[in-house]
Amino acid sequence: MMKYAFFLGCNIPARVQQYERSARAVLARFQVELVDIRAFNCCGYPLRNSDRNTYLLFSAKALALAEREDLDILTLCQCCYGSLKMAAHILANNAELKNEVNAFLGKKNLHYQGKARVTHLLTLLHRDIGEAAIREKLKTPFANVKIAPHYGCHALRPSDIMQFDDPVSPAILDTLVSLTGAKSVDWSQKLECCGAPLMGVNDDLSMRLTAKKLANAKASGADYLSVACPWCHIQFDDVQKEMEEEGRTEADLPSILYIQLLGLAMGISGRRLGLPQNKKDICDINTFIAQ
Amino acid sequence: MKPAFEAGRPHGASKNLEERLEPVRKMLLPCMQCGTCSGSCPNAWAMDFSPRHLWRLLLTRNGEEIFKSRTFVLCSTCYSCTLRCPRGLPLTDAMSMLKQAAAAENVRMHRRSVGFYKSFMESVRRHGRVREMEFMTLYFLSMKNPAIPLRFTPLGMRLMAKRKVSFEIPSRGMGRLDAFFRKAKAVEDQS
Ligand code: SF4
Ligand code: SF4
Numbered sequence: 001m002m003k004y005a006f007f008l009g010c011n012i013p014a015r016v017q018q019y020e021r022s023a024r025a026v027l028a029r030f031q032v033e034l035v036d037i038r039a040f041n042c043c044g045y046p047l048r049n050s051d052r053n054t055y056l057l058f059s060a061k062a063l064a065l066a067e068r069e070d071l072d073i074l075t076l077c078q079c080c081y082g083s084l085k086m087a088a089h090i091l092a093n094n095a096e097l098k099n100e101v102n103a104f105l106g107k108k109n110l111h112y113q114g115k116a117r118v119t120h121l122l123t124l125l126h127r128d129i130g131e132a133a134i135r136e137k138l139k140t141p142f143a144n145v146k147i148a149p150h151y152g153c154h155a156l157r158p159s160d161i162m163q164f165d166d167p168v169s170p171a172i173l174d175t176l177v178s179l180t181g182a183k184s185v186d187w188s189q190k191l192e193c194c195g196a197p198l199m200g201v202n203d204d205l206s207m208r209l210t211a212k213k214l215a216n217a218k219a220s221g222a223d224y225l226s227v228a229c230p231w232c233h234i235q236f237d238d239v240q241k242e243m244e245e246e247g248r249t250e251a252d253l254p255s256i257l258y259i260q261l262l263g264l265a266m267g268i269s270g271r272r273l274g275l276p277q278n279k280k281d282i283c284d285i286n287t288f289i290a291q
Numbered sequence: 292m293k294p295a296f297e298a299g300r301p302h303g304a305s306k307n308l309e310e311r312l313e314p315v316r317k318m319l320l321p322c323m324q325c326g327t328c329s330g331s332c333p334n335a336w337a338m339d340f341s342p343r344h345l346w347r348l349l350l351t352r353n354g355e356e357i358f359k360s361r362t363f364v365l366c367s368t369c370y371s372c373t374l375r376c377p378r379g380l381p382l383t384d385a386m387s388m389l390k391q392a393a394a395a396e397n398v399r400m401h402r403r404s405v406g407f408y409k410s411f412m413e414s415v416r417r418h419g420r421v422r423e424m425e426f427m428t429l430y431f432l433s434m435k436n437p438a439i440p441l442r443f444t445p446l447g448m449r450l451m452a453k454r455k456v457s458f459e460i461p462s463r464g465m466g467r468l469d470a471f472f473r474k475a476k477a478v479e480d481q482s
Contacts, residue, residue: 010411010415014422014426041415042412042415046411046412046415047412048368048387049368049386049387049390049391049394050390050391050394050395050409051391051394051395051412052387052391054412153368153369153370153371154368154370156370157369157370157371157373157374158370158373158374158381158383159374167374168374192333192369193333193334193367193369195367196367197367197368197369198334198365198367200406201364201365202337202364202365205334205337205365206367208337209333209334209367
């Protein structure tokens with residue numbers, strides 16, 4: 001039985017609750033035990049570019065909490081993943097900073113050693129659960145639906161620290177999409193930025209990045225985008241909706257969280273997977289389930 | 292001539308920008324100006340200086356030009372340049388250090404670029420995790436601009452932007468993370 005400290009970060013509880021719902025529903029079927037640690041807080045990602053030390057304290061606190069329970073961390077968010085891994089890397093290479101962080105964590109009866117490993121949901125599915133075990137659980141696989149997998153930046157790069165997949169030609173999400181019976185389409189903008197980090201900083205540029213990706217995926221024949229990061233999902237779901245209202249995109253290409261796609265192929269109901277919580281309607285995807 | 296950048300802090304407690312540039316400059320010394328970073332950057336077309344040009348300005352000590360430019364602000368941290376730089380330079384980190392310097396010194400023209408994240412973190416400071424409504428309220432207030440476009444905001448916020456409902460920021464609550472922020476501030480001031 002696999003057991004993880006379940007790290008949700010900020011965005012999922014605040015804005016993408018369907019991600020948590022669907023992940024819990026699917027992982028329960030694979031006997032993955034998810035331990036909720038109440039004291040978990042933000043990973044610090046939003047501060048990485050304005051206040052590095054606070055970011056490090058936040059990530060170190062999360063890692064220390066998991067370490068205290070002797071657990072590894074499971075995260076659904078690529079930016080949490082990237083931030084936690086990056087923090088562990090920085091602290092492993094800077095003893096002074098590590099001591100400083102520990103001096104502070106000590107007051108909360110915590111200590112950071114660097115024992116807890118960080119796993120992203122996609123890695124858990126692909127590496128630990130494995131294709132064979134997933135295939136066994138498929139009840140209602142898809143047919144004839146084309147999915148454009150969007151990888152997201154922060155799990156892939158910098159690859160020497162992230163060790164997630166090949167940063168130039170990743171395959172993990174394509175493989176996982178194909179497992180569900182859906183066809184993963186190749187598209188030239190696959191590895192580009194979704195635009196989310198610029199939202200709030202320069203909304204116009206952010207939306208241009210998103211529009212470019214949406215148009216490219218659409219032109220490649222995709223019926224849906226599939227993502228595994230709440231920031232990317234907000235961009236392709238909530239923000240795409242706003243863009244439609246402003247006449248910035250006509251792609252009409254909804255985003256489905258990968259775990260929702262897998263859940264549907266396993267016969268879990270759309271309601272339990274939180275499909276109705278997506279801003280752009282994706283309930284029609286059920287029509288692609290093979291009869 | 293007007294000063295190109297203005298430190299917003301009244302008592303000059305912070306280090307000056309030139310000093311903050313020094314570690315970034317050291318990091319970039321091996322840059323051979325090949326332009327791979329600019330070629331890899333999805334946002335280079337929107338920047339006033341390309342990433343390669345920015346490094347040149349840094350190496351030739353044109354700090355003022357750097358903080359007048361929008362280049363580092365438009366970095367979306369995609370790490371493509373870091374992946375491809377033939378000299379293996381941590382370019383996304385360098386962009387991040389410039390953003391941090393602008394934030395720490397409160398450079399006026401870059402205030403908006405940190406407003407979003409500062410508001411996000413203020414909400415985290417109060418509750419441990421972000422709360423959407425409050426976060427957007429803080430962002431809205433920090434920008435002091437009711438015309439600011441409130442993208443992907445809940446309906447309540449849109450009404451608020453149109454002044455149909457009033458602002459409300461909940462009380463401090465437990466102040467769960469205040470100590471964290473204080474400590475980080477102390478570390479920052481010492482270094
Ligand atoms: S890719 Fe590296 S070496 Fe080439 S210009 Fe950019 S920073 Fe300099
Ligand atoms: S990390 Fe920033 S500077 Fe580098 S390629 Fe991406 S957007 Fe451009």
